[in-house]
Amino acid sequence: MKVLGICGSPRVGNTEYYIKVVLEELKEKGFEAEYIRLRNKSISQCEGCYGCIENKKCVVEDDFQEIFNKMLEADGFIVGSPVYNGSITPRLKALLDRAGFSARWMKNDLETSGGKYDWGQMPFSRKIFAPITVARKTGQTFAFAQLALWATVNDFIITGSNYWTVGSAGTSGSVNANEDTEGISIMQHLAGNIDYVIKKLKS
Template sequence: MKILGICGSPRVGNTEYYINVVLKELAESGFEVELVRLRDKSINQCEGCYGCIENKKCVVNDSFEEIFNKMLKADGLVIGSPVYNGSITPRLKALLDRAGFSSRWMKNDLKTDKGKYDWGQMPFSRKVFAPITVARKTGQTFAYAQLALWASVNDFIITGSNYWTIGSAGTSGSINANEDTEGISIMQHLAENMDHVIKKLKA
């Protein structure tokens, strides 16, 4: 069983810290874990070219396909972003836009049956998803909603914790997530819930 963490932050900092708290707990429970840092990757925005419909994959040539294939193979995703102007980071948004749109056409055609699309099972169906957002003061819940909405429309099972899976850190740009004891405990319980749900699904 594999968990993929994706860090949308352009720097080494608080978001990565919280994701690693979750991955560490899951690794200790027997999961294979991997962290992808988008700051090391080139991810361009979706061009709306609809090339993925004909080719059954995204045709924009950059780091996307490498990460996308890891997403498809994982049983669970832990995706985190710092809050930039009330939103997730642009590079993470670009990844999710392209992953959601191109995956939809891997098993479907651009046609309707009696006026509706019949999506059926999709590549991300029933994978487990955990959103994490981080800000020093506010904006976390809107960014959290962006991640949760993306997961819900792509047929994931969204896992929560015993409180919001958001971190409070980074005042004046500081890297101090390790001081957010409540946030850390929430992330640890998030890992426990992911463990529980995935093992039930695999039973």
């Protein structure tokens, strides 16, 4: 059982803290857990070139390929972003855009049958996805929705917690997620749900 924690933050900060809370809980439950920082990765935006349709992979060469291969191998993802101006970070958006688009065409062709696309099973089908957003005060809803919308269009199973998996931290840019007692408990409960769902899927 393998899970990835993908952090879209451009700094070592609160988003990383919450993701690692989940990963550490899952390690204790027997999972192989890997943490990926996007801040030191080169990930260009999707070019909309449709090269992935013919080649069955993204043709833009950078650090995307390494991360994408790990995404394909994992049973689940914990994907987190700080909220800047009401949105997830650009580098995380670039990763998700390219991952979703190129994964779709790995097993499908650009053609319709009976007036509809017949997608069938896709590379991310029935993998587990858990979104985490972090903000000082507001902007959570739209950023959280961005992550959830990406997961649902790519055939993931979204795992939640006993409250929205959002963290409240970063007043005046401070790194203080460790003070968010309620947020930490929500992340710990999230880990328990991920554990439960993945083990059920594999049983």
